[in-house]
Amino acid sequence: MTATTASPATTTRAVVATAAVYGLQGLGYAVIVTALPAFQERTGLDSTGIAAILLGVCVTAALGSLAADAIARRASSRHGVITGLSLQALGLVATAFSPGTAMLAASVLVYGLGLGLIDASSNMQGVLAQRGRATPLLGRLFATLTAGSIIGALGMAGIIASGAPAFAALVAAAILQVAFVLSGARLLSRERAARPSTDGVPRSPRLNGRAITVVGLVILAAYTVDSAVSSWGSIHLEAIGAAAALAPVGLAAYQGGVLIARMVTDAVVRRLGRARLLAIGLILGVAGALVVAAVPVPVVTIIAFAVSGLAVGALVPIAFGLAGSIDPARSDEVIARVNLFNYAGAVLGAVGVGVLTDVTGSGLAFLLPALLLVAAVPAWRRTAG
Numbered sequence: 492m493t494a495t496t497a498s499p500a501t502t503t504r505a506v507v508a509t510a511a512v513y514g515l516q517g518l519g520y521a522v523i524v525t526a527l528p529a530f531q532e533r534t535g536l537d538s539t540g541i542a543a544i545l546l547g548v549c550v551t552a553a554l555g556s557l558a559a560d561a562i563a564r565r566a567s568s569r570h571g572v573i574t575g576l577s578l579q580a581l582g583l584v585a586t587a588f589s590p591g592t593a594m595l596a597a598s599v600l601v602y603g604l605g606l607g608l609i610d611a612s613s614n615m616q617g618v619l620a621q622r623g624r625a626t627p628l629l630g631r632l633f634a635t636l637t638a639g640s641i642i643g644a645l646g647m648a649g650i651i652a653s654g655a656p657a658f659a660a661l662v663a664a665a666i667l668q669v670a671f672v673l674s675g676a677r678l679l680s681r682e683r684a685a686r687p688s689t690d691g692v693p694r695s696p697r698l699n700g701r702a703i704t705v706v707g708l709v710i711l712a713a714y715t716v717d718s719a720v721s722s723w724g725s726i727h728l729e730a731i732g733a734a735a736a737l738a739p740v741g742l743a744a745y746q747g748g749v750l751i752a753r754m755v756t757d758a759v760v761r762r763l764g765r766a767r768l769l770a771i772g773l774i775l776g777v778a779g780a781l782v783v784a785a786v787p788v789p790v791v792t793i794i795a796f797a798v799s800g801l802a803v804g805a806l807v808p809i810a811f812g813l814a815g816s817i818d819p820a821r822s823d824e825v826i827a828r829v830n831l832f833n834y835a836g837a838v839l840g841a842v843g844v845g846v847l848t849d850v851t852g853s854g855l856a857f858l859l860p861a862l863l864l865v866a867a868v869p870a871w872r873r874t875a876g
Contacts, residue, residue: 502620508678509616512572513632514639515668516609519579521643521746522660523586523602524721525739528729529657534592538726538853542845544596545722548603549838555607559615562608568615569679575608576672580665587658587665619680637750637804644743652736698828702817707832709769709810709870712863713803714833716776718840719860720745720796727853733789744793748800756805760812769809773864776802780861784854802864813870839863 527541534540555575562571582602589595617632647660724745725738733741759768779799783792814829840860847856 504678505616505620505680508675509613509620509680510632510635511671511675512576512609512613512616512679513636514642515576515664515671516606516613517636517639517641517746518643518646519583519602519664519668520606520721521640521742522647522664523583523599525644525647525725525742526586526657526661527722528725528735528738530595531726534595536592538723538845538848540592541722541726542842542848544599545841545845546838547596547600548606549834549841551600551603552607552610552837553834555604555609556611557607558604559608559611563612563615567681568612568619569676569681571608571612572616572679573672573676575605575612576668576676578602578605578608580668580672581605583661583665583668587661616679619682633808634750634753637746637753640746641743641750644739644746648736648739648743651739699817703814703828705870706810706813706817707829708863708867709806709813710829710832711836711839712773712776712860712867713806713810714836715840715843715863716780716799716836716860717749717803718837719844719857720799720840722841723844723848723853723856724796726848727783727857728789728792730853731787731789731792733792737789741793741796745796745800748797748802749804750800752801752804753808756808759805760809765809765812768805769870772802772805772809773867775799776806776864777861780857780864783857784861787854799860806867810870836863 530536531541536544555578559568559571559575562568562574579602582598582600582605585598586595586602589598613632620632643660643664646663647657650660651657721742724741728738728741729735756768763771775798779795779797779802782795782798786792786795811829843859844856847859
């Protein structure tokens, strides 16, 4: 079954529904990572214990991405979205009411499986929604994900400030996801994504592994920063004296930086060029991580998280643009391989920074993202050349 072009009205409804999926994804992830301090308080887990759970989330998310591909081939990516949101809602509610460490870990792993399903299925829906439209949509869809993350982080801050338990935010996010499954999912595309044809375009006998690795380093560094701030930002802020209600604002500031960058990156690339913006992104990312490591002041740290968000928001689309130009005839394969660095970055940010936190303290642990950003400099040299 091949995909066909949907009518304009159907496409518009699909875009709105797909944007909602991106937003719910960002919302759910934000509330669960900003609840990490509450997890620690309830279970007594140290940073290494939380890091082990986050590693499990990365593994189950990778399995979820593989499952999304299988579901899309057998049915459609709409079914992957429904399955993923259902698993996420189940994981969020179970996490909120988990009585002990074992149940907490199992619940978060269920959430991780749903996370991977949505990560892949939402992008499949995004490609389908974009088909036949004159203007690109994926950038704005990712901006919706970022907006959802900001709302989730600020919502968590508001709930804590009101005196309600942090886990109420998890239940609220789950209710929104279930509501969409029951009412909004019917608007999603039921088509299967067709594999792009390369007729008439010569295919290279072998992909350029070195070029893929160089570009992948940017993705690795960017998602290490993203995972580190998302997973440990709230914990670090509390460790340096921030009030419990202020700690989630760090993630909101970070996501605000990401959102601004995603909204302006295309225009800035046209004005300055890809190489200059890549260099600016790397510099901002290193600067943000160094300030977090060296200045243990909550307000300064929140500003540094915002600067890191500006860097990541620009680096990710630039990297995928570079990936698509490595071998245009096989861009789908290249992008799929480059995307694997995403999961490696998630593990390094969530687990590596967590383990270092127990050894060096949460501030110095943020030197790891800075080092990886420096390691991505060859990508800038490749672009500039």
